[in-house]
Amino acid sequence: MTDPISTTLTALAAVMTVPAALYGWNAARSRLYRLLPWLFLLFAWQAITAPNWLVFVVFLELSSLTLFFFVLSKDRETAFLYLYSQLAGGACLLLGTALAARGGALPAVGAVPPGLFPLFVIGLGFKAALPGLHFWLPPTHSKAPAEASALLSGYAVKMGVFGLMRLVEAPSPALMAAGVVMAALGALQAPLQRDAKRLLAYSTLSQLGFIVASVATGTEEGRKAALLLIVAHALAKGLLFLTAGSLEEAYDTRDLGRLGPAARDYPLLFGLFLVASLSLAGLPFTVGGLAKGAVKAALADHALTQAVLSAAGMGTTMALAKMASFGFLSSGQRKGTGRPRPLPPLAWLSMALFAAALVMASFAALKTAGAEVATKNVLVDSLLLIGAVILFVRLPRIFRPDRTTPDVADLLAPAGRMLTIPLSRLRRLHSGHLTFYLALFFGATLVVLYLLRP
Amino acid sequence: MNPVLAIVAPFLAAFTIPLFFVFRKKWVGTAVILFGVLSALTALFVAAGGEAVTVMGGWQPEVGIALVVDSLTTAFLILASLGFSASLSAAAETFGYGPWRFYVLFFLSWAATNGIILTGDLFNLFVFFEIFSVAAYLVVAYPPRSWQAIEAGFKYLIFGTVGALFLLIGIAYAFMATGQLNMAILARVLPRAPEATLSVVIGCLVVGLFIKSGTVPGHFWLPDAHSSAQTPVSALLSGVFVKVSLYALIRLAFLLFGSADDRVFFVLLLFGTVTLCLGHLMAFQQEDIKRLLAYSTVAQVGTIVIAIGCASSGGVTAAVYHAFNHMAAKMGLFLVSGVLAEDRASRDIAQMGGLFRHRPLFVLAFCLFAASIAGIPPLNGFMSKWFLLVAAAERGALIPAAAVVAGTVLSAAYYLRPITAFFGPAETEPPHHRPHPVTGAIVALLALLCLVLALAPYIGPLKEGLLAVGRDTVNGARYIERVLR
Secondary structure (H helix, E strand, O other): OHHHHHHHHHHHHHHHHHHHHHHHHHOOOOHHHHHHHHHHHHHHHHHHHOHHHHHHHHHHHHHEEEHHHHHOOHHHHHHHHHHHHHHHHHHHHHHHHHHOOOOOOOOEEEOOOOOHHHHHHHHHHHHHHOOOOOOOOHHHHHOHHHHHHHHHHHHHHHHHHHHHHHOOOOOOOOHHHHHHHHHHHHHHHHOOOOHHHHHHHHHHHHHHHHHHHHHOOOOOHHHHHHHHHHHHHHHHHHHHHHHHHHHHHHHHOEEEEEEEEOOOHHHHHHHHHHHHHHHOOOOOEEEEEEEHHHHHOOOOHHHHHHHHHHHHHHHHHHHOOOOOOOOOOOOOOOOOOOOOOOOHHHHHHHHHHHHHHHHHHHHHHOOOHHHHHHOOOOHHHHHHHHHHHHHHHOOOOOOOOOOOOOOOOHHHHHHHHHHHHHHHHOOOOOOOOHHHHHHHHHHHHHHHHHOOOO | OOOHHHHHHHHHHHHHHHHHHHHHHHHHHHHHHHHHHHHHHHHHHHHOOOOOEEEEHOOOOOOEEEEEEEEHHHHHHHHHHHHHHHHHHHHHHHHHHOHHHHHHHHHHHHHHHHHHHOOEEEEHHHHHHHHHHHHHHHHHOOOOOOOOHHHHHHHHHHHHHHHHHHHHHHHHHHHHHHHOOOOHHHHHHHHHOOOHHHHHHHHHHHHHHHHOOOOOOOOHHHHHHHHHOHHHHHHHHHHHHHHHHHHHHHHHHHHOOHHHOOOHHHHHHHHHHHHHHHHHHHHHHEEEHHHHHHHHHHHHHHHHHHHHHOOOOHHHHHHHHHHHHHHHHHHHHHHHHHHHHHHHOEEEEOOOOOHHHHHHHHHHOOOOOOOOHHHOOOHHHHOOOOOOOOHHHHHOHHHHHHHHHHHHHHHHHHHHHHHHHOOOOOOOOOOOOOHHHHHHHHHHHHHHHHHHHHHHOOOOHHHHHHHHHHHHHOHHHHHHHHOOO
16 A cells, blocks of 8 residues: 555655664674664565555564564563563454454455454554553663664654554544543653653653544544654654663763763764754754644644643653753763763764754755744744743752652563462462362363253 | 275384394384385375275275275374374484384374374274374383373373273264264264264263363373473374374364254363463463473464364364464474483473573574464464464454464463573583484474475465365265265
């Protein structure tokens, strides 16, 4: 299927993969690792252009698998969490596809029978990190290698959103609510993080909320706005993750409490960070700003949603201000040891590519949107942006990087412990007592005979 | 080729190997190899010969024993030949040719397996099941040195006997109600029996086959037998033995039980789902790698029983396809883990560190097989699960379908544990390093088979063959007509 959505996303996949592959080129453990981004690109292309849901699911799973190996190279536990969550999503989608294929051809990528809609939303929700199903996102994004985080946040989650775009053809209040919750949740969590990449991960969650809410309108306008925001967010977040990765590379830490005056050591890195941040925060005339304007225009009939999204936008700005302040501008003593390590030229090149893509996208978006749209809400948007920065400056105690915030992922460990109780009961059934086994078997025989009664 | 030869050839081996041992000790090895090749080739030729019906001794089907070759038989004959050949080669490498008694039992079980697959007579089916089981009990306990193996064999014996008892009761009632034992004739006359009799007959047969195939709650013998047996035997148990009982279940379900409307298939769906869930949940908690694989086999048996319970040609196709996939992958897994456990002199997963450095190719093959069993796309396990899902969806069996897809996540979780261990660091170097060229070659062939099976839906003849198995098997009238012509 080719239409503006798939064409744009196909191009975006390439634009995302090339810098990510360059960034990881030197750090790769072996040649096989260098191959991974390109495999991801191949699978992503197949998924985006898939004719039916089955092909889509298969290639979505394969793309997740390549990213799994990426994450595996750095952190095993996180990689497993990512794999299980993605397999669970794939399982729901596969079940939904099988049910939709009942008695006929494979269902084309598009709307599905109403009864299966929730199943598909849950399946895609694992990929797109809908609230509650987002438990894998913050740990995975923060602990993956930087280039993998860029691909994950910039593109992999968007493939789930792509599925939602195809799926939703009528307004869906439930999905819109999910989007609003995501946006608010991400915006609340992001400014409170102390891990730079975790902060960016929550900001991704928040931006995905914008996109999902826009998709949930079910209108063409909503989908177009979502697509623009996908592009804007992918490029900006890709660049941000690479700058965060470079900080880690240089100072050996992602902890905002320990990072020092990076802006002095690497002014260019700070410049790149600013380019991405300003677009992501929605500065007027950037592609991010235009995309957010388009989303708000698409949501014109939903005043409450709009209000929450505006507030969430301020949260994003505060989070980025925090990263700038503590990651680049902090005057306090850096507590790491030794001088910062120099960054490899390929890292600079990849970040420059992202920045160039972002600037080009801004120009292209400005040209398409026209002066009238671009200048429509300049005043309000600028005020929101400045207001957020002022809030950040005036409330330093809230944003001090010395706290951790609770999240759904914290529930995983207790839930796992709870599950071991019934599991151990089950194991105790297999105690080796032959009499018990035979009694159980004869009991089951009676059940079978009862079920077969005439 | 006359189908009876597929039964005679392994029997011949079983009866002549002792003679070789008595008169020409040096020839035992050669004889085992030649008989193995002969048995496999005969079965394959019978399978390739296409549909055929032979009634032994030239009697009428009511009296004589009919041997029937149709597409389902063909599929399982091929499966059995592949499985037995692979296991025989591995056994020859592991044991050498000294223990001739083992090979006698091995060929006996092979002959009985082919008999179960080929026979068209219900009592004959029982007889072959008994030969097969007696050989299996002993093979599991072989070599009779470790008490675990003997205990496992004993447990298998008790359960197997109870299962055989139920089979026998079912067959006896069927005979009392109709006076017939030929399956084709029974399929015609059994529905006329009183409803209550029919229920008891079907109930007894189903329950008996549950034990033989390792369906919950008749599965208690399976983990012990699989984990205590020697590696080639474990591979054979999981790859072929449980499949034979599932073959019987498929055959009887559509020929004899089809008349008892949906109740039988509901029972199959119910117990299949329970088996699947229990197998996965138990595999999740194992520390012993072979027990993990054994419980995974329980789960896969559940998957196949669910596929049969879908009561459609699509379901049978999925069941047969999955049986092949499971045979290829699980035999591979058992062979690889046997070699690795021998290197470490332990089956404990926690002890399996550093084996990737030690035997990289074996570990990579393990990963491939595990991914295939777990159903990671686009491997063969995924393909057959998809066939199954479609069949289950058409049947409206939502919960079994959901259990199957949930099983993917769980199996990924428990297979990642040994894999993580293999790639992890080792505290000590593995103490043993015996070369395993034959096992290595078999593992490579099984890996290749997995890849070919993954492509099966895209290879015209294979796809057509799989679909034909489903179509022909569900159509009981066709079978009856061919036998009674």
